[in-house]
Amino acid sequence: MRSLLKKIFGTLAQKPWETDQAAIDANHSGQTFNLSNQMSAVIIIFGVSSVLFSLIFTGYLYSLPPGQDTTFILKTNLLWINTLVLILVTYFFDKIRRDFNNNLTNKIRKNLIVVGALSYLFLLLQLLLWYQLMLDGNYVSTNTYFSSFYFFTALHGVHLLGGLFFWGKVTSKLFKLDEKDYKNEKKNINALSVYWLFLFIVWFFFFAIMFFYNDAVLAWCKSLIS
Amino acid sequence: MSDELENKSGYQAQSSETVNEYSGSAVGDVDYVRPAEVSDQDLYHGHSFITKWVFCQDAKVIGVQYFLTAVFTGIVGLILSWLMRLQLGFPGLAGFMTAEHYYQFVTMHGMIMVVYFLTALFLGGFGNYLIPLMVGARDMVFPYVNMISFWMFFVAVAVLMASFFVPGGPTGSGWTLYPPQAILEGTPGSGAGILLMLISLSLFVIGFTMGGLNYLITVLQARTRGMTLMRMPLTVWGIFTATVLAMLAFPALLVSSIMMTLDKVLETSFFMPTIIKAGEVLGYGGGSPILFQHLFWFFGHPEVYIVALPAFGIVSDLISVHSRKNIFGYRMMVWAIVGIGALSFFVWAHHMYVSGMNPWFGFFFATTTLIIAVPTAMKVYNWILTLWRGNIRINTVMLWCLGFIVTFVNGGITGIFLGNVSVDVPLSDTYFVVAHFHMVMGIAPLMVIMGAVYHWFPLVAGRILDEGLGKWHFWITFLGAYSIYFPMHYLGFIGVPRRYFEMYDSPYMTSGVGLNEFISLAAFIVGAAQFILIYNIIKTLKTGKLAGKNPWQANSLEWQTSTVPPEHGNFGEKLPVVHRWPYDFSVPGAKDDFIPQTVPPSEVIDTEVEKT
Numbered sequence: 148m149r150s151l152l153k154k155i156f157g158t159l160a161q162k163p164w165e166t167d168q169a170a171i172d173a174n175h176s177g178q179t180f181n182l183s184n185q186m187s188a189v190i191i192i193f194g195v196s197s198v199l200f201s202l203i204f205t206g207y208l209y210s211l212p213p214g215q216d217t218t219f220i221l222k223t224n225l226l227w228i229n230t231l232v233l234i235l236v237t238y239f240f241d242k243i244r245r246d247f248n249n250n251l252t253n254k255i256r257k258n259l260i261v262v263g264a265l266s267y268l269f270l271l272l273q274l275l276l277w278y279q280l281m282l283d284g285n286y287v288s289t290n291t292y293f294s295s296f297y298f299f300t301a302l303h304g305v306h307l308l309g310g311l312f313f314w315g316k317v318t319s320k321l322f323k324l325d326e327k328d329y330k331n332e333k334k335n336i337n338a339l340s341v342y343w344l345f346l347f348i349v350w351f352f353f354f355a356i357m358f359f360y361n362d363a364v365l366a367w368c369k370s371l372i373s
Numbered sequence: 374m375s376d377e378l379e380n381k382s383g384y385q386a387q388s389s390e391t392v393n394e395y396s397g398s399a400v401g402d403v404d405y406v407r408p409a410e411v412s413d414q415d416l417y418h419g420h421s422f423i424t425k426w427v428f429c430q431d432a433k434v435i436g437v438q439y440f441l442t443a444v445f446t447g448i449v450g451l452i453l454s455w456l457m458r459l460q461l462g463f464p465g466l467a468g469f470m471t472a473e474h475y476y477q478f479v480t481m482h483g484m485i486m487v488v489y490f491l492t493a494l495f496l497g498g499f500g501n502y503l504i505p506l507m508v509g510a511r512d513m514v515f516p517y518v519n520m521i522s523f524w525m526f527f528v529a530v531a532v533l534m535a536s537f538f539v540p541g542g543p544t545g546s547g548w549t550l551y552p553p554q555a556i557l558e559g560t561p562g563s564g565a566g567i568l569l570m571l572i573s574l575s576l577f578v579i580g581f582t583m584g585g586l587n588y589l590i591t592v593l594q595a596r597t598r599g600m601t602l603m604r605m606p607l608t609v610w611g612i613f614t615a616t617v618l619a620m621l622a623f624p625a626l627l628v629s630s631i632m633m634t635l636d637k638v639l640e641t642s643f644f645m646p647t648i649i650k651a652g653e654v655l656g657y658g659g660g661s662p663i664l665f666q667h668l669f670w671f672f673g674h675p676e677v678y679i680v681a682l683p684a685f686g687i688v689s690d691l692i693s694v695h696s697r698k699n700i701f702g703y704r705m706m707v708w709a710i711v712g713i714g715a716l717s718f719f720v721w722a723h724h725m726y727v728s729g730m731n732p733w734f735g736f737f738f739a740t741t742t743l744i745i746a747v748p749t750a751m752k753v754y755n756w757i758l759t760l761w762r763g764n765i766r767i768n769t770v771m772l773w774c775l776g777f778i779v780t781f782v783n784g785g786i787t788g789i790f791l792g793n794v795s796v797d798v799p800l801s802d803t804y805f806v807v808a809h810f811h812m813v814m815g816i817a818p819l820m821v822i823m824g825a826v827y828h829w830f831p832l833v834a835g836r837i838l839d840e841g842l843g844k845w846h847f848w849i850t851f852l853g854a855y856s857i858y859f860p861m862h863y864l865g866f867i868g869v870p871r872r873y874f875e876m877y878d879s880p881y882m883t884s885g886v887g888l889n890e891f892i893s894l895a896a897f898i899v900g901a902a903q904f905i906l907i908y909n910i911i912k913t914l915k916t917g918k919l920a921g922k923n924p925w926q927a928n929s930l931e932w933q934t935s936t937v938p939p940e941h942g943n944f945g946e947k948l949p950v951v952h953r954w955p956y957d958f959s960v961p962g963a964k965d966d967f968i969p970q971t972v973p974p975s976e977v978i979d980t981e982v983e984k985t
Contacts, residue, residue: 158601158602158603159603159704159707159708159711160704161601161603161704162603162704163601163603163604163703163953163954164699164703164953164954164956164957169952169953169974172599172601172603172604172951173405173406173407173599173952174405174406174407175407175598175599175600175601176407176598177508177509177595177596177597177598177599177600178593178594178595178596179593179594179596179602180593180594182594184514184515184590184594184595187589187590187593187594188515188586188590191585191586191589191590191620192586194620194621195582195620195621195624196624198621198624198625199624199627199628202624202625202628202668202671203628206628206632206643206664206668209661209664209667210643210659210660210661210664212659287635287639287641288639288640288641288642288656290642290658290659291641291642291643291659291660294635294641294642294643295643298631298632298635298641298643
């Protein structure tokens with residue numbers, strides 16, 4: 148972070164019209180960060196989606212119904228299982244990334260399939276969780292607590308589906324390649340692995356908020372913004 | 374189609390030898406530039422009409438598509454404003470106009486002009502056309518995604534326009550779409566109208582995100598060699614920063630649109646409190662309408678700067694080129710753009726002073742609102758100091774720029790009034806507010822758009838727009854706009870409320886009746902004057918003077934292309950190499966009064982750039 152800030156403020160302090168600066172600028176490649184376009188895209192999507200999810204969290208905190216048991220959803224075992232599945236997906240994707248960087252290409256195809264399968268399993272379990280909630284009479288319109296839960300998980304699922312679309316493209320391409328040509332897909336794999344990590348981070352925040360925010364904390368937060 | 378797909382060859386990678394031959398041979402050479410390290414971009418060149426002009430991946434064509442679609446929506450917005458002014462100036466003259474129609478026109482006019490016209494035109498239109506050209510790139514980094522971005526926008530516009538034709542008509546809840554009234558019966562268009570509006574907005578945001586991703590990565594990662602961030606024209610800085618704002622602010626619009634759609638369709642209560650209607654308790658409860666206001670204005674205020682920052686950047690470049698002087702305080706201008714962008718996220722609640730917020734909250738937002746005037750004023754001073762002792766060309770472009778400065782200062786000053794809670798509260802919901810925001814984010818950015826059209830039309834079409842018609846266009850618009858909005862401030866002072874279909878016999882309105890008639894007549898004339906530009910464009914395309922290369926003698930890269938108008942890929946065989954910033958005008962010792970960014974130092978020895 149310090150180097151990023153230094154880079155930003157250092158850049159803004161340049162005097163491009165001066166001869167000394169011109170000599171330095173002549174050596175500039177035209178690229179600001181040493182990142183692939185794919186990775187840059189994932190980082191920007193990370194930023195945009197973080198705002199999106201933060202606003203949903205804010206809305207959740209802002210309009211929780213009084214007397215609602217805020218840990219209700221955590222009491223269903225499925226949410227814990229889903230979290231475990233997501234951790235596993237993130238682990239496997241990171242393993243693929245590390246294998247790529249260490250040129251250990253023999254297990255990449257298998258691990259990519261595992262990632263896809265676990266991701267679809269996660270989505271299936273989410274649907275099962277919704278079904279379970281609805282059987283208990285907790286629908287999307289029951290109150291704002293459940294509305295926020297359904298809304299958040301749906302948007303998270305949409306993000307995951309978007310990732311799975313690109314996972315499908317990259318995986319199918321990889322299956323057509325010889326092992327020695329896998330390196331062509333390195334940028335895509337790195338970017339996707341970071342995207343899956345992002346999906347886990349968002350989920351982790353959601354889980355933490357559900358877990359830690361009790362009525363007392365919420366009352367304090369509301370007093371700040373009302 | 375398959376033949377076209379096979380044609381995805383693009384430009385070949387340049388070898389380092391080629392680069393050295395082009396740019397000098399060794400470090401230490403005055404003309405040294407870093408050798409190319411990455412391969413050139415593969416481009417998909419369409420050949421059929423469909424792939425070249427409809428589903429096209431060339432950012433320039435996409436920019437023109439955005440521009441034309443935005444102008445179409447702008448004309449719809451203009452016609453709606455005429456109908457509103459007809460009712461306000463001459464109540465009852467338009468027999469078909471009911472109160473419901475009036476509210477629907479107000480709503481659609483506001484949303485169309487802010488989102489579908491100004492935002493789409495600045496970011497989608499100018500952003501697509503200018504970013505790759507100005508940073509020395511062949512195209513956007515993800516051309517396919519860029520194409521999808523436009524078509525999402527197109528569908529969003531189609532969905533929005535469809536709302537005119539559904540039962541109940543478009544939403545009439547005001548452009549801010551405040552719940553609960555926006556989705557409850559009794560508000561015009563509370564059925565399909567509001568749903569189509571919300572769906573359209575969601576599509577717009579998703580489409581824009583695809584485009585924004587391209588703008589940001591192209592600016593950050595795909596510039597040509599030698600093009601540092603601080604050598605970029607201020608136009609690119611403005612569009613880039615506005616895109617960052619949009620990427621962070623539009624999610625709030627998306628979230629609130631989806632939540633309100635769910636409130637309408639699935640009867641959730643994100644924004645809906647307990648409501649009793651005609652003695653009957655509705656199914657809603659527990660939600661907060663104020664939450665919507667926070668979300669809406671968290672998008673809505675940065676939106677002002679999403680429109681303003683590209684305008685700031687563009688006008689800086691136009692003033693510099695047409696006054697033949699380097700922009701005064703380039704670094705300060707960049708800092709101000711970035712600073713305004715950052716501050717714009719801390720001022721949103723000044724739109725909500727009358728929502729019953731905690732006074733300390735109001736105090737905080739009044740302070741941040743007034744602080745934003747500092748970097749904004751810096752920019753105004755710098756524009757004026759750029760003009761100071763410049764070799765000013767009083768052409769149509771410059772007239773629009775001067776018109777912008779005056780109008781922006783006017784609108785900015787009334788903004789300082791409204792930024793203060795104690796002044797805002799009595800003026801809230803009066804025509805003073807309407808006059809303020811039309812001056813600052815309607816007329817002022819529009820003047821920049823017009824200046825930019827006259828400036829870059831020769832690049833797009835290869836011909837120069839008629840100057841005489843351009844000046845008529847400017848003076849009618851400029852004088853007409855002041856005839857509309859100066860009296861409107863007065864109407865606000867005497868307490869005339871906005872969003873009223875008719876004033877009936879209100880005693881305090883008697884002095885306003887004549888003014889309203891005058892304003893309406895001026896509005897009809899100003900609106901009609903815009904068709905001078907359309908006529909000028911058609912006439913110029915047929916018989917206009919050929920522009921040749923670089924007709925304004927500008928320095929930035931878009932004027933250094935191999936052909937005018939630029940072909941797909943922009944720069945022919947080799948990408949340009951940048952040797953200087955884009956503001957070397959009237960440099961002492963130089964042969965010409967401009968030195969393009971591509972001119973190496975060895976060609977302009979004995980020159981000394983003025984310190985700024």
